[in-house]
Amino acid sequence: MADVLFRKVTLAAPDGLVAGELLIQDGKIADFGTSLGTPEGVEIIEAEGAILAPGLVDMRASLGEPGYEYRETIASAAQAAAAGGITTIAVLPDSKPAIDDPALVRLIASRGEETGSVTLLPYAAATRGCQGQELAEYGLLKAAGAVAFTDGAKAIGSARLMRRALSYASGFGAKILQHPEDPELSEGGSATEGARATLMGLPGIPAAAEAILVARDIRLAELTGGAVHFAHISTGEACALIRQAKDRGLNVTCDTAPPYFDLNETAIGDFRTYAKFSPPLRADADRLAILAALADGTIDAIASDHQPRDADDKRLPFAEAAPGGAGLATLLAVSLAQVHAGQLTLAQVLALLTAGPARFLGIDAGVLRKGAAADLCLFDPHLSWLVEAGKLPGKAQNTPFDGRALEGKVIGTWKAGRRVFG
Amino acid sequence: MRHLLGIEGLNPVAVTAMLDLAENYVLLNRSGKTQRDLLRGRTLINLFFEDSTRTRTSFELAGKRLGADVINMSVATSSVAKGETLLDTAATLNAMNCDLLVVRHNQSGAPALLAQKVQAAVINAGDGMHEHPTQALLDALTIRRHKGRIDGLTIAICGDIAHSRVARSNLLLLTMLGNQVRVIGPPTLIPAEIGALGVTVYHDMQEGLAGADIVMALRLQKERMSKGLVPSAREFFAFHGLSAEKLAFAKPDALVMHPGPMNRGVEIDSAVADDPLRSLIKEQVEMGVAVRMAVLDTLARGPIIG
Numbered sequence: 001m002a003d004v005l006f007r008k009v010t011l012a013a014p015d016g017l018v019a020g021e022l023l024i025q026d027g028k029i030a031d032f033g034t035s036l037g038t039p040e041g042v043e044i045i046e047a048e049g050a051i052l053a054p055g056l057v058d059m060r061a062s063l064g065e066p067g068y069e070y071r072e073t074i075a076s077a078a079q080a081a082a083a084g085g086i087t088t089i090a091v092l093p094d095s096k097p098a099i100d101d102p103a104l105v106r107l108i109a110s111r112g113e114e115t116g117s118v119t120l121l122p123y124a125a126a127t128r129g130c131q132g133q134e135l136a137e138y139g140l141l142k143a144a145g146a147v148a149f150t151d152g153a154k155a156i157g158s159a160r161l162m163r164r165a166l167s168y169a170s171g172f173g174a175k176i177l178q179h180p181e182d183p184e185l186s187e188g189g190s191a192t193e194g195a196r197a198t199l200m201g202l203p204g205i206p207a208a209a210e211a212i213l214v215a216r217d218i219r220l221a222e223l224t225g226g227a228v229h230f231a232h233i234s235t236g237e238a239c240a241l242i243r244q245a246k247d248r249g250l251n252v253t254c255d256t257a258p259p260y261f262d263l264n265e266t267a268i269g270d271f272r273t274y275a276k277f278s279p280p281l282r283a284d285a286d287r288l289a290i291l292a293a294l295a296d297g298t299i300d301a302i303a304s305d306h307q308p309r310d311a312d313d314k315r316l317p318f319a320e321a322a323p324g325g326a327g328l329a330t331l332l333a334v335s336l337a338q339v340h341a342g343q344l345t346l347a348q349v350l351a352l353l354t355a356g357p358a359r360f361l362g363i364d365a366g367v368l369r370k371g372a373a374a375d376l377c378l379f380d381p382h383l384s385w386l387v388e389a390g391k392l393p394g395k396a397q398n399t400p401f402d403g404r405a406l407e408g409k410v411i412g413t414w415k416a417g418r419r420v421f422g
Numbered sequence: 423m424r425h426l427l428g429i430e431g432l433n434p435v436a437v438t439a440m441l442d443l444a445e446n447y448v449l450l451n452r453s454g455k456t457q458r459d460l461l462r463g464r465t466l467i468n469l470f471f472e473d474s475t476r477t478r479t480s481f482e483l484a485g486k487r488l489g490a491d492v493i494n495m496s497v498a499t500s501s502v503a504k505g506e507t508l509l510d511t512a513a514t515l516n517a518m519n520c521d522l523l524v525v526r527h528n529q530s531g532a533p534a535l536l537a538q539k540v541q542a543a544v545i546n547a548g549d550g551m552h553e554h555p556t557q558a559l560l561d562a563l564t565i566r567r568h569k570g571r572i573d574g575l576t577i578a579i580c581g582d583i584a585h586s587r588v589a590r591s592n593l594l595l596l597t598m599l600g601n602q603v604r605v606i607g608p609p610t611l612i613p614a615e616i617g618a619l620g621v622t623v624y625h626d627m628q629e630g631l632a633g634a635d636i637v638m639a640l641r642l643q644k645e646r647m648s649k650g651l652v653p654s655a656r657e658f659f660a661f662h663g664l665s666a667e668k669l670a671f672a673k674p675d676a677l678v679m680h681p682g683p684m685n686r687g688v689e690i691d692s693a694v695a696d697d698p699l700r701s702l703i704k705e706q707v708e709m710g711v712a713v714r715m716a717v718l719d720t721l722a723r724g725p726i727i728g
Contacts, residue, residue, distance in 0.1 A: 195618035199430070201530035201552030201590060204614055271531030315509055317529030319550070 001027060001418055003042040009378065012053035012350050013368050022052055024374040027417030031370060047378060050411055053350050055087025055375030056332060057366045059255055059357035060177075060231055060303035062152065062324070063089075063120075064396070065111070067096025072308035072396045078115035080328040080394025082421035085377030085410040086304070088365050089328075090121040090357075093130060094152030100125035100136045102144035109145050117413070117420035119375075121147045121361060126165050126176055130154055135161075135168060142172050147361050148229065150177035153278055153307075153324075155213060157183035162217060166226025175227040175253075175360075178217055180238065181279050185209040190319045192280045196265050202318060205280055211237035218245045218252055227251040229360065232305050234260040234279045236289025243298045253360055254298070257305030258334040259325060259400055261290045267400060273314045273321035274389075275400045277305075280323075291343050294352060301357035302349070304331040308396030326396040334401060336381055336408035346381065374417040383409040425537045425544040426717055428553035429594040437595065441563050441572070444709070444716035448563075451487070451712055458489035461722055466490040466522040467515060470547070471497050474526055476682055476707070477547050477556075481524045484714035488722075490522065508532060512539035522718060525549070530587075543721040551585050557681050558591035560713040562599070564706050565636055568677055573600035578630050578672070580606045581640035581662060581689045584613045584651075588681045589640060593621050606630035607662060610651040627662060631671040638679045639664045639690045655688045665691040669700065677702050 004024040011020045011032055022032035023039065038044070058081070064072030081089060091108055093099035099108060105122045112120025124146035125136045138149055149169055156162045156178060165176050186205040191197040193204025214230055218241060221228040233239060233254045245252040259277055264284040267275035275281060293299045307324025314321050335353060338344045358366030365375060389402040412422030423436065450457060466485040468478050478494060485492040497511065508527075515523060516539075523542040525533040530550030537544040548554040566572040577596055583589045583605045593603045597620040605616060606624040617623055624630030631637060642658060652658045659665075669676065678694055678701045686692045695701055 193614045195615035198613040198616050199590070199619060201550050201587060203551070206614075271534050315535070317508065317527065317532040317535060317550075319529055319531075 003039065004414070004417070005036065005038065005042045005044050006047070006052050006378070007044060008046045008048045009050050009052040011368060012051055017051070017347060022368070024414065024417045027374055029368060029370055029372050029374050032368060045378070045412070047380070047411060049382065050378055050380045053085075053377045053379070054354045054366050054368055055377050055413065055415065056085050056353045057088045057357040057361065057363070058086045058304045058306070058328065058331060059090045059301050059360055060092060061089050061306035061328065062092045062094065062308065064308045065095070068308070071310050071313070072394065074111045074120070075115060076395035077306075077308070077328065078118045080326070080392065080396065081118045082413045083393035083410060084329045084331050085379055085413050086118065086328060086331065087375035087377070087413065087415050088119045088121065088363070090123060090147055090361055092150065092152040093123045093125045094154060098125045098130040099123070100128050100130070100141075102137070102140050105141055105144040105146050116418070117415045121145075121363065123148055123150050123177065125149065126151045126156060127161065132156060132158065132161065135165060138169050138172050138174055142174055148175040148177050150231070151179065153179055155179045155181050155183050159216060159220065163220050163224060166220055166228060167224040170224060170226040175229050177229045177231055178213065180210050180213045180217070180230045180233070181205070182209040182213045185212065190276065190280065191268055192265050192282050194265070194283060196268070200268070200271065207235045207237065207282060207286065210235045210279060211241060214238045214241050218242070218250060221252055222250055230254040232257045232260060232279060232303070233293070233299060234282050234290065235286045239289055239293035239298050243293070246298065253300045255301040255303045255357070256290050256294070256299050257303050258327060258331060259305070261287055261294065262334050262337065263287070263400060268318070271318045273316065273318055274325065274398055274402065276318060276321050276323045277325065278323035291338065295344055295348065299352070300360055302331070302335055302352040303357065304328050306396070309398040314398055324398070325400045326392065326394070326398045328394065329392050330387060330399060330401050330406070332377075332379060332410060333385070333406035333408040337406060339381070340407055374414055376414040377410060378412040378422070379408060379410045381408045383407070385409050423720065426555055426721065427534050427537060427544065427546045429555050429558050429591045429598070430553070432598070434599055437559070437562070437599065440559060440713075440716050440720055441566060443719060444559070444563050444713045447712040447715040448709065456487045456489075460719060461485065461488040461490035464490045464521040464722065465519065466492045466524065466718070467520045467542070468492065468494045468524045469497065469511065469515070469526070470495070471527040471532070472548070474548070477526065480707070480710040481547060481714050483711050484718055485522070487711070488715055488718055490718070508535060509539060512536055515540050515542060522721060545717060545721065548587050550587065551590070552587050553591045554587040555591050556710070556714055556717055557588050558595040559717070560706060560709040561592055561638070561679060561681075562595055563713055564679065564702050564709045568702065569635060575635040576602045576604070576633055577636040577638065578604045578606055578634040579638045579640065580627065580630070580664060582611045582642045582646060583607050583616065583640070584611045585643070585646070586640045592638065593619060597621065604630050604634070608652060611646070627668045628671045631668060634672040634676050636677055636679060637664060637669060637672055640681065641683065642685060642689045659688055663687070663689055663691060664694050666693050669694055676700070679703060679706060681706070
């Protein structure tokens with residue numbers, strides 16, 4: 001593996017964006033700064049106008065493997081991740097089988113190592129089989145490498161079970177990640193309740209189903225001293241509750257995903273199942289509230305919320321179609337659209353895609369640091385490209401952004417100093 | 423117009439043309455003649471994923487009176503593996519060179535999905551809680567024939583609005599044509615933010631029916647009771663069932679409609695349903711055949727101007 005010197009790039013350094021150089025030696029970041037000189041025998045990459053950032057940390061994605069290989073394999077997800085500048089993915093456990101055994105946790109991690117391009121950090125099931133009945137073995141699972149506990153896209157609906165999960169996990173310093181949607185209020189629904197769902201004749205899910213579970217779980221976190229994380233926050237009301245809880249010093253964090261700040265419920269017009277999500281896309285006022293919460297730091301991270309789906313999962317009547325979108329390849333560019341729109345700063349977006357999620361996961365990644373593994377993402381924030389379903393890297397093609405022209409493209413991705421994309 | 427998937431997307435010019443054409447078919451049907459050359463050699467398939475005697479028969483008759491070869495396909499959703507049904511069926515129908523496809527399905531948007539995949543012109547005969555456009559057209563024709571116009575009227579739609587595709591298609595069509603539409607029902611049966619569609623919401627029958635020219639009652643399915651949306655049929659009838667006493671709140675010449683099939687004593691009292699001076703329910707059925715002939719005729723001819 002050749003050593004690499006990046007020159008004439010903008011470094012996304014911990015103290016801000018600075019013009020400079022970065023040297024990779026032996027797979028590690030040897031040095032970075034304004035001028036490093038030229039060691040012998042290094043490959044020189046000059047990319048004027050491009051930004052060299054830490055490899056992105058995607059704190060929440062489902063991969064097709066194990067169990068749904070027809071949708072996606074880990075190898076194909078790794079291709080999509082590399083093309084999207086992602087070098088670390090925290091993987092949801094609601095696969096088939098669910099990741100509820102230490103051996104399965106180790107399997108996911110080692111399947112990541114086999115790709116050589118992306119680190120997979122397994123979440124483990126909060127309840128056995130993600131069935132919402134009995135607690136999983138948090139201690140053993142954490143020792144095997146589980147980063148946190150969750151039932152993935154299934155909410156932990158029972159208040160008693162959630163209380164126990166938070167309480168028991170706190171003994172191991174572990175966090176519970178919740179799909180914040182009251183299961184009884186959302187049962188059978190497929191779109192946000194309101195004029196649009198009414199017009200389309202779709203069973204609705206009230207936006208309040210999110211706030212109700214968030215409010216309950218904040219209170220349970222307070223009761224137990226446990227740490228709760230809310231996944232893909234999509235409403236302004238939930239943001240307000242989380243903001244308050246953080247102000248009170250509670251152990252509460254949250255993330256959102258690009259569809260919730262880029263799209264609104266109008267995307268499901270004409271029964272477009274590729275815009276069907278769980279939680280569903282919201283009214284535009286909620287989208288704007290999510291952007292505000294990203295800007296003011298209420299939201300800790302932007303996750304891809306990648307959910308691979310096959311055409312057969314989507315070409316169904318709306319209510320029967322599987323929710324979820326492919327999100328790895330478009331994570332950076334859709335987030336950058338908010339920088340171009342003047343809603344967020346570049347530094348904010350990069351922090352939400354790197355240091356923010358790394359802090360949540362408690363891992364040494366997402367920050368440029370001398371001596372750290374050279375996980376890097378080099379991108380041109382102004383290079384434009386067209387999202388085309390069918391031509392995205394990787395197997396999953398179920399993007400809600402089909403046909404969109406995006407500004408901001410990954411030029412190269414490095415994993416531990418090795419170029420894995422570009 | 424290539425398909426008729428809903429009232430949404432139509433305009434008043436197209437609707438009026440369709441109603442005028444249907445008017446001609448009413449006369450033709452009453453004269454006992456048929457027009458068997460119009461769709462001769464064309465195949466109409468009634469594809470029903472949900473049971474319906476009335477609508478299917480109406481389309482069958484409409485197709486036959488225009489000379490089409492009519493085939494009825496009933497597909498019980500439960501017997502077919504989920505997911506395969508619709509697109510596999512589309513492929514089968516394409517292979518059969520079907521020209522006109524009448525679809526009923528229990529899922530909103532299913533006819534729209536089929537329309538993307540079949541070569542035939544698709545007519546939505548009711549999809550989930552979404553739309554039932556030919557019902558709205560036949561209701562409009564019935565009203566126009568009795569009131570002499572289909573604008574400036576006050577029309578009250580009563581009962582289970584939330585689960586009703588008939589209510590959605592009707593309120594879209596009737597507001598588009600310039601009528602005041604009210605929906606009346608208990609709050610649990612009124613869908614969220616329906617006011618945004620241009621209707622006024624009432625929960626009390628006396629208030630909602632005051633000054634109404636037309637009163638439409640909707641079927642209340644037993645399932646609504648078991649799911650706890652209303653406590654019982656007798657409570658529903660007491661407060662929201664259309665009885666002679668409640669009808670008296672409407673204009674003295676107000677007329678009564680119901681898309682059928684009726685639950686007598688639940689959403690409508692027999693005395694009202696069978697009142698020859700007030701009830702248009704039987705005539706709705708007659709208008710249904712004429713309207714469906716007009717729809718088949720229009721789709722077979724190609725795009726509507728306007």
